[in-house]
Amino acid sequence: MRVAILDDYQNIALNSTDWSTVTERAEITVYSDHIHEEQNVAKRLQGFDIICAMRERTPFTRTLIEQLPNLKLIVSSGMRNRGIDIDAAKDHDVIVCGTPSVGKPTAELAWGLILGLARKIPAEDHNVKSGGWQQTVGEGLIGKTLGIAGLGNLGSRMAQIGNAFEMNVIAWSENLTRERCDEFGVTLVSKDELMAQSDFLTIHLLLSDRTRGLFGADDLARMKPSAYIINTARGPIIDEDALVDALKGNVIGGAGIDVFSVEPLPSDHPFRTLDNTVITPHLGYVEEKNYGAYFNGYVEAITAYLDGNPRNFLNGY
Numbered sequence: 001m002r003v004a005i006l007d008d009y010q011n012i013a014l015n016s017t018d019w020s021t022v023t024e025r026a027e028i029t030v031y032s033d034h035i036h037e038e039q040n041v042a043k044r045l046q047g048f049d050i051i052c053a054m055r056e057r058t059p060f061t062r063t064l065i066e067q068l069p070n071l072k073l074i075v076s077s078g079m080r081n082r083g084i085d086i087d088a089a090k091d092h093d094v095i096v097c098g099t100p101s102v103g104k105p106t107a108e109l110a111w112g113l114i115l116g117l118a119r120k121i122p123a124e125d126h127n128v129k130s131g132g133w134q135q136t137v138g139e140g141l142i143g144k145t146l147g148i149a150g151l152g153n154l155g156s157r158m159a160q161i162g163n164a165f166e167m168n169v170i171a172w173s174e175n176l177t178r179e180r181c182d183e184f185g186v187t188l189v190s191k192d193e194l195m196a197q198s199d200f201l202t203i204h205l206l207l208s209d210r211t212r213g214l215f216g217a218d219d220l221a222r223m224k225p226s227a228y229i230i231n232t233a234r235g236p237i238i239d240e241d242a243l244v245d246a247l248k249g250n251v252i253g254g255a256g257i258d259v260f261s262v263e264p265l266p267s268d269h270p271f272r273t274l275d276n277t278v279i280t281p282h283l284g285y286v287e288e289k290n291y292g293a294y295f296n297g298y299v300e301a302i303t304a305y306l307d308g309n310p311r312n313f314l315n316g317y
Helices: 038-045 062-066 086-091 105-118 121-129 153-164 178-183 191-197 217-221 240-248 288-306
Strands: 002-005 027-030 050-053 073-076 095-098 145-149 168-172 200-203 228-231 254-257 277-279
Touching: 038 062, 050 288, 062 086, 073 288, 086 095, 095 288, 105 121, 105 153, 105 200, 105 228, 105 254, 105 277, 145 153, 145 191, 153 168, 168 191, 191 217, 217 240, 240 254
Parallel strands: 002 027, 002 050, 050 073, 073 095, 145 168, 145 200, 200 228, 228 254, 254 277
Antiparallel strands: none
């Protein structure tokens, strides 16, 4: 058996857990780089029986799966991966399994971005290390309006912390109910009201055909010139070109961005040079305990498969 571990950017997979139950029975190859072109991905993965996919870093489309005749098992970190064509996998007798995950680290990162923007932490860190002292005036959160797009597991966590900061918390999504908002002390608003009232707008929606490009130029134009938008969900939920234009034109105050339409972010992308942003490289789920759950889950899923008893199915086997 040949096992491929994909997109191990930090090159830590093999040191994060005990792989001995796998290495005794299979050969493991780790790839720390990322390939975008599907034909090159297919060429690289020819001959592998098992693939470990980190979240949605590499999509497994029907056309890719069709080019991997030896593939028998895909293990995705987490129990949801919209980058894998589940139906195509089943059509080609490929089992897809997931792993446990721990806590809500993405909500913590979103608050890091909010605080970084409000108190100018990255700019002042750079300032002090360059020999300077006190160049900005930060903003407090008490009394400000926190807007939340999506009040699921992460959005509701954001609401609880927003209330602890004594913020005015509002929320919207297409199917959000007043009862759900009441549960977390949140005011239900329309999308237009969400854009117009938010001082900090944080996005916690799943990427789908319905949410792709959900926030465009017209939506950003409705925001306060002092407002910030924070995206730790998926890059394409915001029209990226419209966001770049809004940031360059000071239509909004700034943005905290952890997710991008193309990842890793191209070296010449405008986000890398804008001074009214705080940018992180998709760190929402990159947290010690969460990674431990992922890597342990890889080993458990592969071992279970090799023992003839696969589990944690994502495609109904």
